[in-house]
Amino acid sequence: xxxxxxxxRKDTLVSLKFRNETTTKEDNQCFKWCIARALNPVExxxxxxxxxLRKQAESLNFTGIEFPVSLKVIDKFETLxxxxxxxxxxxxxxxxxxxxxxxxxxxxxxxxxxNKHFCLVKSLSRLCSSQSSKDTRKKEYCLRCLNHFxxxxxxxQHEEYCDNYDAVKSTLPVGVVxxxxxxxxxxxxxxxxxxxxxxxxxxxxxxxxxxxxxxxxIKSMNPLDSAFCEMSWKVFKTSVVHKNER
Numbered sequence: 426x427x428x429x430x431x432x433x434r435k436d437t438l439v440s441l442k443f444r445n446e447t448t449t450k451e452d453n454q455c456f457k458w459c460i461a462r463a464l465n466p467v468e469x470x471x472x473x474x475x476x477x478l479r480k481q482a483e484s485l486n487f488t489g490i491e492f493p494v495s496l497k498v499i500d501k502f503e504t505l506x507x508x509x510x511x512x513x514x515x516x517x518x519x520x521x522x523x524x525x526x527x528x529x530x531x532x533x534x535x536x537x538x539x540n541k542h543f544c545l546v547k548s549l550s551r552l553c554s555s556q557s558s559k560d561t562r563k564k565e566y567c568l569r570c571l572n573h574f575x576x577x578x579x580x581x582q583h584e585e586y587c588d589n590y591d592a593v594k595s596t597l598p599v600g601v602v603x604x605x606x607x608x609x610x611x612x613x614x615x616x617x618x619x620x621x622x623x624x625x626x627x628x629x630x631x632x633x634x635x636x637x638x639x640x641x642x643i644k645s646m647n648p649l650d651s652a653f654c655e656m657s658w659k660v661f662k663t664s665v666v667h668k669n670e671r
Contacts, residue, residue, distance in 0.1 A: 428539060432516060437552045438537060439545040443474045456494040456536070457482055459545040460509065463534040471547075485509075493541065496524045503528065512568050513538050514546065515594075519556050522592035525569050535568065568592070586625045586649075619654040 432438060441458035458474055461482035486505040490498055499511050503526065510526040514537045523538060535546040546552055549566045550573075557573050558564070564573040565580040569592045574580040626644040 428544070429516065432537075432539065437546060437548040439471045439547060440542070441472055441474055441545070442542075443479075453493040455543045456492070457485065457487065459536055459543050460485060460511070460534055462545055464509075464532055466547075471545075494543075496538075499524060499526075508532055509534060511536065513543075514552075514568075515539075520553050520571065521594040522569060522571065525592040586627065586647075615657060617656050619656070620652070622651045623649045625649055 428438065428440065439459070439462060440455075441462060442455055443452045443458060458478065461478055462471060465478065465481045487502070488505060490502060490505075494502070496513060499513070503510060508531045510528040510530040510533045511524075512522070512526045512533070512535050513524040514535065515521050515523040516537060516539050520537075526533070535549060537544045537546055537552075549568070550563045553566055553571055553573070554561065554564060557571070564575065565577050566573050567580060567583055567587055569584075569587050569590070572583065574583060624646050627647050629643055629645055
């Protein structure tokens with residue numbers, strides 16, 4: 426199956442489909458082959474389904490599961506295979522989460538579903554980097570929101586609260602883009618200060634009665650991190666980033 430041009434340029438997707446040598450027809454078990462390849466990676470020809478891969482796939486439990494596998498059936502597959510967690514991404518002009526596993530297990534597999542065909546994602550960083558940043562260095566991505574972080578520690582801190590929410594697809598408005606063009610009217614000042622503050626909401630779990638019956642607090646705002654940047658017209662002066670230790 427031919428992938429969209431944006432995806433085909435990525436050296437991180439493995440597309441597997443077994444073709445019957447007698448009938449020359451392709452099977453519909455791409456999900457099974459992707460899981461088997463994720464558990465048994467090879468350095469060369471990872472997209473080929475050889476006899477050894479078909480033998481390795483026999484260790485997977487597909488009892489009661491029909492092919493092609495739907496997103497809803499993956500729950501049953503994870504129940505039958507308690508050491509495997511499967512998350513699925515989609516593509517529609519950009520990568521977005523389709524189905525994110527509730528589990529973190531010994532084997533965490535990420536697939537991409539394109540035109541009813543599953544592909545194995547070898548590197549989430551290479552797959553998503555060009556749509557999120559011009560920085561070519563390796564980044565750690567959150568599967569649930571596809572935000573990127575410089576290291577695993579920062580990602581783990583983010584996942585503490587992001588895992589409490591459902592995965593969503595971000596849709597940007599389509600139409601005329603409003604932009605400021607009258608730069609000649611800008612007022613030149615010696616110093617410009619930019620400040621950004623990030624926080625997240627956490628449910629309040631308490632049995633104490635609320636003294637104000639007309640107002641009920643159900644969530645609290647918790648600081649996550651902040652950034653301070655001082656600049657002049659000629660030179661970048663200072664930058665301070667503070668991470669809240671929780």
